[in-house]
Amino acid sequence: MSGVSSIITGTGLGKIYQSGFFSHQKTFAVQDVDIEIKAGETYALVGESGSGKTTLGKILLKLISPTTGRIFYHNEDITDLQGPELIPIRRKMQIIPQHPEDAFNPRWRLSRSIMEPFLIHGQAQEKGGLKNVLLELLAETGLNPDYAERYPHQLSGGELQRAAIARALALKPDFILCDEPTSMLDVSVQAAIIQLLLSLQKRSTISLLFITHDLKLADHIADRVGVMYNGHIIEEGSGILKSPMHPYSQSIVRGHKHQRPDQSIPSHESCPFVLQCPNKTEKCQTIPSVTDCSGRKIRCHHPFKYD
Numbered sequence: 001m002s003g004v005s006s007i008i009t010g011t012g013l014g015k016i017y018q019s020g021f022f023s024h025q026k027t028f029a030v031q032d033v034d035i036e037i038k039a040g041e042t043y044a045l046v047g048e049s050g051s052g053k054t055t056l057g058k059i060l061l062k063l064i065s066p067t068t069g070r071i072f073y074h075n076e077d078i079t080d081l082q083g084p085e086l087i088p089i090r091r092k093m094q095i096i097p098q099h100p101e102d103a104f105n106p107r108w109r110l111s112r113s114i115m116e117p118f119l120i121h122g123q124a125q126e127k128g129g130l131k132n133v134l135l136e137l138l139a140e141t142g143l144n145p146d147y148a149e150r151y152p153h154q155l156s157g158g159e160l161q162r163a164a165i166a167r168a169l170a171l172k173p174d175f176i177l178c179d180e181p182t183s184m185l186d187v188s189v190q191a192a193i194i195q196l197l198l199s200l201q202k203r204s205t206i207s208l209l210f211i212t213h214d215l216k217l218a219d220h221i222a223d224r225v226g227v228m229y230n231g232h233i234i235e236e237g238s239g240i241l242k243s244p245m246h247p248y249s250q251s252i253v254r255g256h257k258h259q260r261p262d263q264s265i266p267s268h269e270s271c272p273f274v275l276q277c278p279n280k281t282e283k284c285q286t287i288p289s290v291t292d293c294s295g296r297k298i299r300c301h302h303p304f305k306y307d
């Protein structure tokens with residue numbers, strides 16, 4: 001995708017959560033991440049629980065402030081934008097959550113919930129009338145028009161996720177964060193929801209940031225995959241499932257589970273994977289920088305090379 005314009009870029013991103021009494025407990029959730037998502041691209045973030053995927057996604061969407069680093073939307077620095085300055089950008093960046101019920105007020109009919117973004121963003125005068133827009137959105141996401149009058153509890157999980165997608169599409173976004181959008185759904189409907197997302201993306205040239213634990217799914221749907229471990233993207237590129245180069249990626253491709261690293265200390269001195277790495281050497285006591293290696297970006301002193 002070289003030559004394609006950037007939709008969203010993050011440079012030097014870091015997030016330290018402070019919690020507990022007097023905020024004394026620190027969690028280094030995202031550490032020194034550079035990421036760029038291009039127009040029309042599907043980028044998947046994979047990694048085990050707690051590796052920082054959701055935090056990174058929400059930073060890019062400006063739902064969480066980064067502790068360090070900058071965020072650029074269409075090459076404009078949006079890191080410090082607040083309140084009204086953010087409104088036009090919020091319209092263009094949407095989220096499809098893991099729990100579709102989070103997107104809906106249980107006391108509102110779907111019609112009201114799906115159209116709410118228009119009212120918030122003052123677009124009630126949409127050409128053709130709001131009703132037509134609603135019907136188009138329902139049709140686009142494969143929902144029966146009669147569902148507009150239903151309440152969220154009157155839909156199945158898969159239908160509700162379709163409705164959440166309709167709501168996310170309402171303002172014609174160019175970037176959507178899909179945070180494990182199928183993990184709470186029955187296996188039988190997961191594939192249909194993924195297919196729907198991909199077909200909508202192709203038709204409307206939306207960029208998707210897809211968060212998942214599932215490397216096989218990521219490899220199947222994404223143009224590029226970023227593998228996260230301990231707050232870092234440790235490998236990024238395409239074809240990682242077939243030829244993982246970082247020892248951590250190799251390990252998750254084999255289906256291994258890993259102990260959760262100690263996230264109360266920053267990993268800026270040694271390699272973030274050093275304690276669990278089978279290939280570690282003396283050099284791994286220093287943090288590797290991110291380097292280009294056979295078309296991948298990789299944070300490792302000893303990546304496995306296939307050529």
Ligand SMILES: Nc1ncnc2c1ncn2[C@@H]1O[C@H](COP(=O)(O)OP(=O)(O)OP(=O)(O)O)[C@@H](O)[C@H]1O
Pocket residue numbers: 017018019027028029047048049050051052053054055056263
């Ligand atoms: N609001 C918060 N306050 C304190 N710590 C947090 C907060 N949100 C997340 N964390 C911690 O930050 C780390 C990264 O969390 P995050 O949810 O980004 O990971 P994840 O890879 O998305 O995990 P999962 O796959 O389980 O959703 C975890 O250790 C988590 O406990």
